[in-house]
Amino acid sequence: MKSFSIAILLALLQAPVAFAAVQPGVPEGRGSNEDTVIYPASFFSGYQPVSAGDMVAQVPGFQVSDGDGSRGFAGAGGNVLINGERPSSKQDSVSSILARIPASRVERIELIRGNTGRFDAGGQAMLVNVIIDTSRRAWTWSSTVEQDLDSGGPTPSGRLSMVDRTGNTNWGAGISASTSFFGNTMTERLLVDGLDVENRGEFERSRSRSLQLNANSTSTFEAVTLRLNTEIVYRRSDFLERSRRFPLPGAGQPFNLNQESDDSGIEVELGGDLEWQPAPAWQAKLIGLHSSVVVDDENREILIVTPLPPALQRQSIRDSTQQESIARFELDWTASAAHLLEFDLETALNALDNALVLRIGDGGELTPVDVPGANNRVEELRGDMELRDTWRFGEFSLESALGAELSRISQSGAGSPDQEFFFLKPSLTLVHAPHERALDRIGFRREIAQLNFGDFISSANFFDNDIDRGNPELEPQQTWAAEASSERRFGAIGVAKLSIFHDWVRDVQDRLPIGGQFEVPGNIGNGRRWGMSAEGTFALEAIGMNQARLDLAARWEDSAVTDPVTGKTRRFSGQRRYTLEGELRRDLVEAGWAWGIEADFVDRATVYELDELDIDERGMDVEAFVETTRYFGVKMQLTVQNLLDRRFLRDRTVFDGPRSTSPVAFREIRDLRRGRSVLLSISGSF
Secondary structure, X not given: OHHHHHHHHHHHHOOHHHHOOOOOOOOOOOEEOOOEEEEEHHHHHHHOOOEHHHHHOOOOOOOOOOOOOOOOOHHHOOOEEEOOEOOOOOOOOHHHHHHOOEHHHEEEEEEEOOOOOOOOOOOOOOEEEEEEOOOOOXXXXXXXXXXXXXXXXXXXXEEEEEEEEEOOEEEEEEEEEEEEEEEEEEEEEEEEOOEEEXXXXXXXXXXXXXXXXXXXXXXXXXXXXEEEEEEEEEEEXXXXXXXXXXXXXXXXXXXXXXXXXXXXXXXXXXXXXXXXXXXXXXXXXXXXXXXXXEEEEEEEEEEEEOOOOEEEEEEEEEEEEEEEEEEEEEEEEOOOOOEEEEEEEEEEEEEEEEEEEEEEEEOOEEEEEOOOOOOEEEEEEEEEEEEEEEEEEOOEEEXXXXXXEEEEEEXXXXXXXXXXEEEEEEEEEEEEEEEOOEEEEXXXXXXXXXXXXXXHOOEEEOOOOEEEOOOOOOOOOEEEEEEEEEEEEEOOOEEEEEEEEEEXXXXXXXXXXXXXXXXXXXXXXXEEEEEEEEEEEEEOHHHOOOOEEEEEEEEEEEEEEEOOOOOOEEOOOOOOOEEEEEEEEEEEOOOOEEEEEEEEEEOOEEEEOOOEEEEEEEOOEEEEEEEEOOOOOOEEEEEEEOOOOOEEEEEEEEEOOOOOOOOEEEEEEEEEEOOOEEEEEEEEXX
C-alpha cells in the first residue's frame, strides 16, 4: 500500500500538463491573488452540497481542523473563518458550525495560504474564509440510520438547524440527537514462558446517546459588532465486556470475568465577543468564554467461578467537574500596507475537581480502598501575551511573533506542591508566494504542550488490573519546531504539497518510573522528532475517469529519546512511524449520482511502561459510498464501513519487575474484529 501510493503520487507529479484541464461539470470561475485562491459557489455545484461543510470538504488541498485542543482560545480556533471572523467557541467546533450553514447561503470560499495581512491566521499555515449571505432564512436537516451487521438493531441520529436575520441581528439555532451501538467479538490468549495457558472468548458491547442544543447571534450597531454563542450537550454511554476464560487442562476450571461501565456528562459553553474600531486603522476585540464539563462515571467488575457464586467484585465511582474561563483582548493596527501589527492579551482559569470511590469485595461484601492522589482539585491560573508583525515585501512575507506565558498550578491534595512556569514563545516564518499556483514556507517556532489535568490525578484501571497513578509534579513539554514546505497547484483542482520537519523536544511527556515500583505520567528528558509528509489532489481525466478526483496523504516520522528504564535510545511512546490515506471520488453530474472509496493504513504503535510493553496494531480501514440527489430534492448517501473487517491487535507483555532486568511474567494477545456497518443518510435544506 505504501509503495503503491507513492508510485501514484510520483506519476501524477511527473505529468502536470495532463491535469491542467478543468473537470467537466466543475466551473472554471476561480479568482485569486498571490496568497488567496477564491472558489465561487458554482465551483462546488458538481458535488451537490447541502451544507457549507460539504463545500469546504471539497476545497483542493485543504482539511478542516477543529483546533488542537490547547488551553486558552488562540490554539483552539481551528482553521476556518466565517465572513472573516473566528467563531468565539471551543466546544462548538467549526465542523459543527459549517454543517448548520446551508450551501445555498455560501457565496464563495477563500483559501488563504498564511497570514495575508487581512486576517489573523492564528498560527495556521492555511485558512478558509467562508463568505455567506445573511439576508434570508434557511434551514438544514439530516437524518442517519446505522446498522451494525454483526450485532444490535439500527441506531438513528438527526439534526435540524436554522439561520435567519431579524433587524440588525443574524442568528441561528440548532438541535441534534445521536445514538450508536457497536458489538464486537474477539479472541485473547494468555501465554506464560511462551506457552498458551488460557484461551479467552470475549464479547464487547458499546452504546452511546447524546443531545446537543446550540444558538448564536451576530448584531451590528454602527461600528460595533456583538457576537454571542451557547451550546449545551448531554451525553450518556455504557460498556459491557463478557469474557469466558478456558485455562488449559490442569491449569484450572473455566470461569467468567464481566466488566461494565456507565457514564454520563453535561457540557455547557457560553461565549461571545465585542468588536469595535477605537480609532482609524485600529481594530479591537474583547472575547469572553466559559465552559463546564460534569462527568459521572461508574465501572464494575465481577469474577464468576462456575458453579460458585461471585468470588470477587470491584467497583469504582468517579465524579469530576472540569471548568475553563477565558478573557481575551485583541488589538490590530492596519495603517501600513506593508505591515499588520497584532497584540493579544489573554488570561484563563482552568480547574478539575475529581472524586473517586474504589471498593473491592469478596463474597458480595464491598470494602472501600484508599487510592492516593485520586481525590483532588487541580487549578491553573494563566496569563498569555503575544505581539505579531506580518511584513509583506514583493513576493515574500515575513511573519514574526514574540509571546510570553506565565502560569501557576495549585493542587488541594496533601504533598502536592504548587508550580510556577514562565515560557517565551517566539516564532518566525518566511513565505514566498510568487503567484496563486506556488507557495513555499519555512518556519521556526517554540510550542508549549497542553497539560492534561487527568494526568495529575489517580484512577482505577480494571482492564489492566492496575491503578493509574497521577503525578502532581508533571511539567509541560516544550518543543522548538522547524518546518519547510512547498506547494504547487495545477488545473482546476490539482494540488501537490511536500513538507519536512524537525522538532527538538524538552521534557518529553511519557511514563516515568518511580523507585522501580510504579510509574506516573511524567517528563523523561529531552528528545528529537523528525519526518516528512506529502499531500496531493488530482483530477483523473488522463486515465479516462472524467469528473473524478483522487486525494492522497502520506506521513512518515521517527524520533529518539532515552528510555528511563533501559537507558537505551527508542522512539517516543505511542508514535506511529507512517500513516497513509487515500480517497477516490467520482461525480456523475448529469446523472445526479456520485460514488467513492476511502482507505487508510497506519503503522503499529508501542507504549513503553515500567514493567510492560504494549503494542497496538491496526489493519487497513476501507469504506465505500454511493450518493444521489435525483429524488425528492434531497441528498441520499449509502455508506458501508470497514469493508475488510479491520483487525485491531493488542499485544501486551508484562514483566515481573522493571523490564530492563526482569523476566516476562505473562503475555496477553487480543485479536479484535470491529465488524462492518451500513449507514443510510438523508439530508437537505430549504
